[in-house]
Amino acid sequence: MHDVAVVGGGPAGSHVAARLVRLGYDVVVLERKQFLSEPVCCTGIISRECATTFAIDEDLIFRWANGARLFSPSGEVIRLWRPEPQAAIVDRVSFNISLASRAQGRGAHYLMGTQVRTVSVYDDRVTIEGSCNGEPLSIEVRVAVVATGFSLGFVEGLGLGRIGDSVPGVQVEVSAPGIDDVEVYCGQEVAPGFFAWLVPTSPGCALVGLLSRRSPGTYLDRLLESLEAQGKVVSTNSEPLHWGIPLKPLPETYGQRLVVVGTAAGQVKPTTGGGIYYGLLCADIAADCLDRALAVDDLSARRLARYEREWKKKLGRELRVGYWARKLYERLSDRQIEKIFDIMQSSGIIEDLQEAEDLSFDWHGGVVSRVFNYRVFLRTIAAMNIPASLMKRLTGRGRGGGQTT
Numbered sequence: 001m002h003d004v005a006v007v008g009g010g011p012a013g014s015h016v017a018a019r020l021v022r023l024g025y026d027v028v029v030l031e032r033k034q035f036l037s038e039p040v041c042c043t044g045i046i047s048r049e050c051a052t053t054f055a056i057d058e059d060l061i062f063r064w065a066n067g068a069r070l071f072s073p074s075g076e077v078i079r080l081w082r083p084e085p086q087a088a089i090v091d092r093v094s095f096n097i098s099l100a101s102r103a104q105g106r107g108a109h110y111l112m113g114t115q116v117r118t119v120s121v122y123d124d125r126v127t128i129e130g131s132c133n134g135e136p137l138s139i140e141v142r143v144a145v146v147a148t149g150f151s152l153g154f155v156e157g158l159g160l161g162r163i164g165d166s167v168p169g170v171q172v173e174v175s176a177p178g179i180d181d182v183e184v185y186c187g188q189e190v191a192p193g194f195f196a197w198l199v200p201t202s203p204g205c206a207l208v209g210l211l212s213r214r215s216p217g218t219y220l221d222r223l224l225e226s227l228e229a230q231g232k233v234v235s236t237n238s239e240p241l242h243w244g245i246p247l248k249p250l251p252e253t254y255g256q257r258l259v260v261v262g263t264a265a266g267q268v269k270p271t272t273g274g275g276i277y278y279g280l281l282c283a284d285i286a287a288d289c290l291d292r293a294l295a296v297d298d299l300s301a302r303r304l305a306r307y308e309r310e311w312k313k314k315l316g317r318e319l320r321v322g323y324w325a326r327k328l329y330e331r332l333s334d335r336q337i338e339k340i341f342d343i344m345q346s347s348g349i350i351e352d353l354q355e356a357e358d359l360s361f362d363w364h365g366g367v368v369s370r371v372f373n374y375r376v377f378l379r380t381i382a383a384m385n386i387p388a389s390l391m392k393r394l395t396g397r398g399r400g401g402g403q404t405t
């Protein structure tokens, strides 16, 4: 019997595997894909903090970004920029391969072409069943780590509840020789409730994508048409890839002999949909908790509850505040988004934010609190007929009151 089976060889799964084999456990990774070189529907933007914390190899980085240009629905631009690089745009396929190679190099065994269908937990083992390259597969392990990414049906089958909210996304590779900055487009006509992006990658190439509550493919076609008309995009180089992002965590991310990690657990920033960094952070927490539990052979739900307590201590507030900020943004009309762009520019909030020490690519709870502390911002939002309950969640106060700067 193996010690650990990790279901899913994406960043979160491979990182847990790498950590646990290094600690001396026998780890098998079950990955549906035949080859890790298969395309991934992800833009690959990670913060400098993430690149440093997880020692991401420079060779995997297409380029660094010092900021981004945000476009309002009418085309007004806010340029967020800092002198030092804020984010790395990584080659997402090579990134997956690199993390898997790190785990394999330490001794993790990867079974590629393995589609896991069921994870059955017994008092003394976990039985994992599915197929490997078309042949039935059944293996027994002491504990299972589910790291299957955006896989709502599979995760629901674990009996830990269901992800309460999610959004579909789509992305395509394009030729865009003149694009050097990350561009973000806001507006209900561009990406209803969410946003779209044009992100430069290797020289002359870029990714265009968006998240949208409805018809992402249709909105992508429109966006590509518009970007081509503006001369930003010359041609489309791939078929669109469709995938999704959870906006809320799984109600329970552990059970007897079982933990759920990464996007499968909803460990994703609800503001931007970024899931790589939070997934890796939680993979670390999972590996530490599993190590302590395996060492004393106590893989009870009670013992593994520590994993959830620890990751929620780190990310719980971020996920909550991010989700309510997202709900607020989703309610805004194009006129209201325009107004917010206007206020942010004219009142100096953007300059202040750019200079703020605590402005972070990864930690948005503090930014949300900081922005709501500007009286002018709060007044503008309060005039937008936002439900008091939502305002209270975001500010800790009612519609307009409280202390502001």
Ligand SMILES: Cc1cc2nc3c(=O)[nH]c(=O)nc-3n(C[C@H](O)[C@H](O)[C@H](O)COP(=O)(O)OP(=O)(O)OC[C@H]3O[C@@H](n4cnc5c(N)ncnc54)[C@H](O)[C@@H]3O)c2cc1C
Pocket: 007, 008, 009, 010, 011, 012, 013, 030, 031, 032, 033, 041, 042, 043, 044, 045, 046, 114, 115, 116, 117, 147, 148, 149, 150, 151, 154, 169, 170, 171, 209, 210, 243, 244, 245, 261, 262, 263, 264, 268, 273, 274, 275, 276, 277, 279
């Ligand atoms: C359009 C789009 C753009 C994004 N851009 C960014 C970005 O710029 N930055 C960022 O941080 N995040 C981004 N994300 C989110 C990011 O891609 C995910 O959060 C990240 O991939 C999660 O890593 P993971 O290891 O949890 O899951 P995944 O990377 O999804 O890996 C899960 C693995 O499990 C395998 N698997 C699934 N089910 C099974 C099964 N039943 N049996 C066996 N194997 C299985 C899959 O094949 C996959 O390899 C984006 C997402 C989308 C949709």
